[in-house]
Amino acid sequence: MRHDAHAVNSLQVQPAPGYAGDISGTLAWRWVQSGEAVLVDVRSDAERAWVGFVPDAPAVAWKQWPGMVNNPNFDAELLAAVAAGKKVALLCRSGVRSIAAAKRATELGLEAYNILEGFEGDPDSHAQRGHLGGWRLRGLPWRQS
Numbered sequence: 001m002r003h004d005a006h007a008v009n010s011l012q013v014q015p016a017p018g019y020a021g022d023i024s025g026t027l028a029w030r031w032v033q034s035g036e037a038v039l040v041d042v043r044s045d046a047e048r049a050w051v052g053f054v055p056d057a058p059a060v061a062w063k064q065w066p067g068m069v070n071n072p073n074f075d076a077e078l079l080a081a082v083a084a085g086k087k088v089a090l091l092c093r094s095g096v097r098s099i100a101a102a103k104r105a106t107e108l109g110l111e112a113y114n115i116l117e118g119f120e121g122d123p124d125s126h127a128q129r130g131h132l133g134g135w136r137l138r139g140l141p142w143r144q145s
Helices: 025-034 045-051 074-081 097-107
Strands: 021-023 037-041 087-091 111-115
Touching: 021 025, 025 037, 025 087, 025 111, 037 074, 074 097, 087 097, 097 111
Parallel strands: 021 111, 037 087, 087 111
Antiparallel strands: none
8 A cells, every 4th residue: 555545634734844745636637726826737748748748737747758868857847837935736647756845845945735636646456547645536526728
């Protein structure tokens, strides 16, 4: 079981080392709707195009396809996407890459949170995502191209 499994439906911030904390997608969406936070999607362009995306969420890839190489413009793009005084909630595929992005955002001076489960959640017993949690499964807003 994941370390964060107890918190996926919580409306509380879970402590985390190196950044402001882990939050559920539900809490992230509440913060976005209230204007407290900006949700930034750190998945690759390919992931957003093929799997889906959160409408109006800035896209700032942590790593890019092909090869999943680090985005050399991550710092500048992230700082441009988050207005002063706003929290940033970071979303990736499963809530793992967004931890690294949250740590970097914190180093840049932002109040950064990792969204637990990510967009697709963990793989199930058939190695398929989308059945064990994630932004989409939880019924939060998303679209496909």
